Amino acid sequence: MNKQYTVRYLPLFDRDLTAAVNYIALTMEDPVTAERLVDEVEAAIEKRREMPKAFAPYPSKKQRKHPYYRINVGNYLIFYVVIGSVMEVRRFLHNKRNIDKLL
Numbered sequence: 075m076n077k078q079y080t081v082r083y084l085p086l087f088d089r090d091l092t093a094a095v096n097y098i099a100l101t102m103e104d105p106v107t108a109e110r111l112v113d114e115v116e117a118a119i120e121k122r123r124e125m126p127k128a129f130a131p132y133p134s135k136k137q138r139k140h141p142y143y144r145i146n147v148g149n150y151l152i153f154y155v156v157i158g159s160v161m162e163v164r165r166f167l168h169n170k171r172n173i174d175k176l177l
Contacts, residue, residue, distance in 0.1 A: 079123050079161045087152075090166035091115065094150065111148065118145045119152065119163060126154065126161045135174055142177060153177060 091112070099108035122129075122145050131141035132153065140155035142164075151173065153165040167176055 077159065079126055079156070079159055081119060081123055082160050082162045084162065084164045087163050087166050094166065094168070111150070114147050115150075115152065115166070118147050119154075119161075122154075123161055126156050132177075134177065136177070 095108045095112060098111060099105040122143075126143060129143055132144045134142055138155075140157055140162075142153050142155055145152040145154070146169075149169050151165075151167050151169050152163060153167070154161055154163045156162070165177065167173060
């Protein structure tokens, strides 16, 4: 029997995702791709929710109380930590950004 994890989204994740979606939909003028990205992000998080610790932690240069894990979605990375029975989704970043600086 798998443990049930609750997903909690930090406001920073929401801002990251909104910025990416707005850029794709408005600047790139591709609302269909923006909507598809949101669907893919939601599906990836829901799938990972079943076993969030089944993957290797993200190799961070910083000492952390809770290690980061990542989910790849296209050119983007979703970063989360697991605290007890909560999968806390923290960041949504393009894979070309300076990840270590932003985490």
